[in-house]
Amino acid sequence: MNTTEIFLIAMAVIFTVPYLVWRLGGTDYWAPLVVVQIIMGIVLGPGVLGRAFPDYYHFVFNPAVVQSLNGVAWWAVMLFVWIAGIELDLKKAWAHRVESGITAGLALGTPLIAGSGAALALLGGGWMGARAETWQFVLGVGMSCAVTALPILILLMEKLDILRQPLGQRILRYASLDDIAIWGVLALILMDWQRVGRQGLFLVLFALATWGLRRLMLRLPAADRWFVSLIWLALVSFGADWSGLHFMVGAFLAGAVMDAEWFDQAQLDLLRHHVLMVLMPVFFLSTGLRTNWEMGGYAVFGVAGLLLAVSVGGKLLGLEIAGRLLRWAPGEARIIGWLLQTKALIMIIFANVLLDKQIITSETFTALLLMAVGSTMLTVPVVAPMLRPMMGLVKRAG
Template sequence: MHMGTTEIFLIAMVIIFSVPYLIWRLGGTDYYAPLVVVQIIAGILLGPGIMGRAFPDYYSFVFNPQVVQSLNGIAWWAVMMFVMIAGVELDLKKAWQHRRESVITAGLALGTPLAFGCVAALGMLGYAGWMGPKAHSWQFVLGVGMACAVTALPILILLMEKLEILRQPIGQRILRYASLDDIAIWGVLAVIMLDWDRVGRQGGFLVAFAFATWLFRKLMVRIEERDRWYVSFIWLAVCAFAADWAGLHYMVGAFLAGAVMDAEWFDQQKMDFLRANVLMAVMPVFFLSTGLRTNWAVGGPAVFVVALVLLVASVSGKLAGIHIAGRILKWGPGEASIIGWLLQTKALIMIIFVNILLDKQIITSETFTALLLMAIGSTMLTVPMVAPKLQRAAQLIFKTS
């Protein structure tokens, strides 16, 4: 029986939503692998490296070029909305109120794993197949290093909600640190993406963006909240287009679009509702499209070895940096360990980050696969490591600084 693209697309959608949900629900994985992590793993399993090898005819039938192109369109818009929301939720006012503590902690939380990751990347340069064809060595090293330093702010929020500390003082402190690092991550990405052949266009984009932001903010404070939602999505599309046209990548534009918005413009419950529904309704398509980009051509064992090295560099670097901050700021026993394990969460933001590096051919699909496995391992470690520590040090939950 012949099937058209529409029918095959819908078969793919059934697979995308049913497989990870059934694994998560029937397998009871929520403690160590929340649904979002299972969706990422399912994306890898459904990709060319696993299902594509096991069932090549079935894989090429379901995930044919027309279906993949349609899925990619949904994935692009889904992740742009998600990144914009992450930008909106940055709270720099509280970081400024506690600037000494925030700058010291965020700086060490980012700088130490960045250094560890750069060292690992320098080791990878000694072997063929890891650096992308359009990358300079410094771009590859800095990109992989920053991937090791990333904290996934949106997933961090979900995990702290699960641990029931998000609205507690320690949760708000951790959000401050992660917010500052989030800005640094996108700033470094903009440096990596800098295209000297289009530097004039990129400079023009930044000037035009500053002026457009001034007009946009004037408009947003004058309209009702229900209109702000519609206008924000128009603003998102315009900023993403302009950034991509300038050579900075549409994700940089999506983050900037959210970062210049004030969270006070929107009802917090509605913002939480939107984030949750974007994560539930459309982000699984992004996870699948990410899985379709994995590659094991260098050899499965090599990819796993590199992933393990990067995981060690990421986790040890983050914990070392936070423990140094704890000594400087004279934190109590156990405090640095809890904060460090929470801030080493990778998942979504790192996956978005390395997708951009892959798009720009700064890393190969083999490096992308290793980084994706590292992100999964990092996120799966978070709750099992933090939950027992919180039980042993319950008083830390209510400590304000």
């Protein structure tokens, strides 16, 4: 078979296996399709399929096919992060800046401190990447424990029927503020002092280009805005990568300086849905291909369990403190905390960048990936029973 035919076999596997597991296994309550796709990406990787059936694995996922899949995955994740940047609603956060600032700060800061403590415990054990400074590794793992996956949070709140309720809108404000902090910290971690001049030049050009883009977009017809936006996404991502930052940082910046009001909301929602359905499964598979179990499954699972514990515990503690300071109703902090600890996708993207820059090892990446899956699978089963007796609070919490 030629490379094209094997590539199409790989694509068929990527879409068929997760769908059958999700549909026939009835996993939707505790593991939506997107979570199953992430898990199947791990299963189809070298640690499971590659170990059980090495000949088939190396036939389907040969270097030429993997290179092609990676190209699709890069564009998929750029689109996804760009949409997440567009959907940030900072106007509402500013209108409630005191309450939002306190909550978002504690929701991010407490698990960041707890995760950084766990990272310190991992120093010297082969978990830190070859090109990492100690502070980069500690801060990177700590921030991985603090991340909230805003796009997946939206999907889960839709499932729980609270997205359009006042409580759901508050949670989106908190997650939006934390999203900005997450990418800001990532940019700090990736700062290359040997190329600081190039990075400074990129930021200056980006600021000037943003001013021009915002003026241009107001003059363009609605249909043209989509095409110009995609050109903008590619150029900013290239500039960020050229300067020493990662192209995913550029993709987020490209979206963050754009206004959701420039686009039809229904079309934007549909684009996010289609990117998740059509392209992101390839990213999940390419992520799974990067997992590594060479330290032994027990060690990787043990570190994943540690990171999950400090991540969830830190998030719940931070929200409990916020609830006491802001005098929330009993039980409200736990609901918000469990929703904000959702990790999948954004944390996986974050960890991919850390792995690309050799700040973490592939074993640490695998542990972080398992932690992200575990945190997301916990969300709906834990939150749904807490919501039932509190729907009155959900509808009146403003």
